[in-house]
Amino acid sequence: MANSKYEYVKVDYEVNDEVMFPNFIVVNLHCCNSTTFYEFEQPNDERAVNLMNACATAVLKEYPDIVFAYGFGDEYSFVFSKETRFYQRRASKILSLVVSCFSSNYVRSWKDYFPGLDLAGVPVFKSRVLCCANVEVVQTYLAWRQRECHAGNQYNTCLWNLVKGGKTEVEAREVLKGSGKQDKNEMLFQQFGINYKSINRMFRQGSCVVKTEIEAIVKHRDGVPVKRLRKDVIVEHHESIASRSFWNKHSCVVKEIGEFREDINKIKPEFVKSFEFENKLMPSTWIVVRIDGCHFHKFSEMHEFEKPNDEQALNLMNSCAVAVLREFSDIVFAYGVSDEYSFVLKKDSQLYQRRGSHIVSAIVSLFSAAYILEWMLFFPNKELKYIPSFDGRAVCYPSSKILQDYLAWRQVDCHINNQYNTCFWELVKSGRSKREAQKYLKGTQTNEKYELLAQKFNIEYNKLPNMFRRGSSVFREEKDTVNTIGETQKRVVIKHCNIIDSCFWEANPNILNEEPL
Ligand SMILES: Nc1nc2c(ncn2[C@@H]2O[C@H](COP(=O)(O)OP(=O)(O)OP(=O)(O)O)[C@@H](O)[C@H]2O)c(=O)[nH]1
Numbered sequence: 014m015a016n017s018k019y020e021y022v023k024v025d026y027e028v029n030d031e032v033m034f035p036n037f038i039v040v041n042l043h044c045c046n047s048t049t050f051y052e053f054e055q056p057n058d059e060r061a062v063n064l065m066n067a068c069a070t071a072v073l074k075e076y077p078d079i080v081f082a083y084g085f086g087d088e089y090s091f092v093f094s095k096e097t098r099f100y101q102r103r104a105s106k107i108l109s110l111v112v113s114c115f116s117s118n119y120v121r122s123w124k125d126y127f128p129g130l131d132l133a134g135v136p137v138f139k140s141r142v143l144c145c146a147n148v149e150v151v152q153t154y155l156a157w158r159q160r161e162c163h164a165g166n167q168y169n170t171c172l173w174n175l176v177k178g179g180k181t182e183v184e185a186r187e188v189l190k191g192s193g194k195q196d197k198n199e200m201l202f203q204q205f206g207i208n209y210k211s212i213n214r215m216f217r218q219g220s221c222v223v224k225t226e227i228e229a230i231v232k233h234r235d236g237v238p239v240k241r242l243r244k245d246v247i248v249e250h251h252e253s254i255a256s257r258s259f260w261n262k263h264s265c266v267v268k269e270i271g272e273f274r275e276d277i278n279k280i281k282p283e284f285v286k287s288f289e290f291e292n293k294l295m296p297s298t299w300i301v302v303r304i305d306g307c308h309f310h311k312f313s314e315m316h317e318f319e320k321p322n323d324e325q326a327l328n329l330m331n332s333c334a335v336a337v338l339r340e341f342s343d344i345v346f347a348y349g350v351s352d353e354y355s356f357v358l359k360k361d362s363q364l365y366q367r368r369g370s371h372i373v374s375a376i377v378s379l380f381s382a383a384y385i386l387e388w389m390l391f392f393p394n395k396e397l398k399y400i401p402s403f404d405g406r407a408v409c410y411p412s413s414k415i416l417q418d419y420l421a422w423r424q425v426d427c428h429i430n431n432q433y434n435t436c437f438w439e440l441v442k443s444g445r446s447k448r449e450a451q452k453y454l455k456g457t458q459t460n461e462k463y464e465l466l467a468q469k470f471n472i473e474y475n476k477l478p479n480m481f482r483r484g485s486s487v488f489r490e491e492k493d494t495v496n497t498i499g500e501t502q503k504r505v506v507i508k509h510c511n512i513i514d515s516c517f518w519e520a521n522p523n524i525l526n527e528e529p530l
């Protein structure tokens with residue numbers, strides 16, 4: 014990233030969230046709006062569980078450092094190898110990349126599991142990182158999640174049978190209040206003729222996705238097959254995933270995570286307390302969530318984006334940002350350039366009680382899913398060759414002055430990169446090699462680049478499209494408009510203005526809702 018006087022906003026305010034050795038990294042995610050996009054069968058929808066398993070499988074295939082995953086209902090947990098150095102073990106990078114990959118796969122594969130049935134909205138997943146001090150803690154965590162799977166499934170099976178039998182959901186919950194495991198089993202058997210054990214084990218036990226090694230024939234030499242161990246990912250079910258007998262038979266898992274020495278009889282409450290603990294972001298500060306496309310250099314090459322700027326690719330990014338602003342009313346402003354977007358949450362936002370992981374993951378998840386869902390609208394003649402991922406981080410800024418400096422930093426970066434890239438690609442188009450173009454531009458100042466473009470290529474830089482030179486700002490207009498269902502709303506607009514000058518903030522005091530400085 015380019016140097017500028019605004020760079021202090023990164024150096025001084027971004028915090029280190031590295032998960033230190035020897036902690037294990039576990040990412041947990043769950044869907045936080047499943048009732049809004051489809052009416053699933055209750056208490057379990059087999060298609061939905063299979064889709065969740067397919068997404069978890071895709072995540073393990075994408076990120077080989079994840080060795081084991083366990084999921085049920087609308088949640089999944091991913092356990093990384095003990096030696097992982099994935100993204101320098103930075104928690105927000107890790108939780109966002111996992112949730113991005115999962116969400117994108119979810120919307121992309123939806124039609125395979127729900128053929129002919131449309132999503133009524135965009136699914137949003139929230140994720141977080143849990144640090145487990147040693148392998149026993151990982152074991153306890155998995156035992157805890159499977160206990161929750163069992164208890165939840167038993168409860169829901171009773172609940173929905175009571176509802177099917179004519180009770181309202183509230184009445185059914187009342188009936189179940191205070192009932193124990195045994196009571197529920199009996200209720201199912203006696204009232205509904207259901208032997209709990211006969212219910213699909215995938216619902217009762219959840220699903221494991223396990224990295225494994227299989228012997229595969231890679232070639233033939235003199236007619237003799239040559240075999241190699243190849244990594245693969247399999248889905249399994251077991252009644253006790255935290256038992257030694259299940260865990261220790263998986264050689265990859267034992268090698269990369271560690272063996273379980275003893276079976277667990279009791280889940281210690283203080284461990285559960287630590288699993289449930291979540292950090293919150295500093296109150297009364299502006300929260301900025303910056304997301305960035307992962308390896309977009311390759312992604313844009315593979316999809317033949319126009320150089321240096323692809324108008325449709327940028328329009329797609331902007332449209333995803335609009336979807337994020339529509340979903341989260343606490344986001345007051347967003348600024349995007351290239352493959353990145355920064356979202357600003359108002360100072361007094363209480364979104365997810367200011368839990369940083371949830372805020373970052375929900376935004377990344379929605380943005381990633383929207384990118385897949387809207388791809389065809391912006392590239393009707395271009396197939397999406399593979400699924401892109403976005404990472405994200407949250408940074409708190411204590412004053413609007415520093416927040417404005419943050420946004421200025423991003424816009425200065427946009428300007429510097431765009432000017433450089435415009436020169437670079439003009440030089441390449443005119444016949445120079447990429448290396449020659451790079452050498453030519455090394456150490457050149459802004460003015461020299463203006464001149465180069467004007468004199469050599471007859472391009473007046475300031476006449477290039479605003480979106481390329483200034484990036485895109487997304488915010489709500491001050492005046493209310495009435496939407497299609499008669500609600501008054503503030504319209505979300507995309508503008509390409511100068512946000513470095515204080516004039517913009519003075520002209521739009523409603524955005525930060527503060528007196529201009
Ligand atoms: N051709 C083209 N490329 C683009 C466009 N927007 C973004 N890119 C590419 O995306 C890259 C974004 O830069 P970075 O985010 O620093 O790099 P990255 O490859 O995504 O790598 P990481 O973010 O570190 O994973 C640019 O260097 C371009 O190669 C576009 O409109 N057209």
Ligand SMILES: [Mg+2]
Nearest residue numbers: 305306307309
């Ligand atoms: Mg990137």
Ligand SMILES: [Mg+2]
Nearest residue numbers: 305351352353
């Ligand atoms: Mg970038």
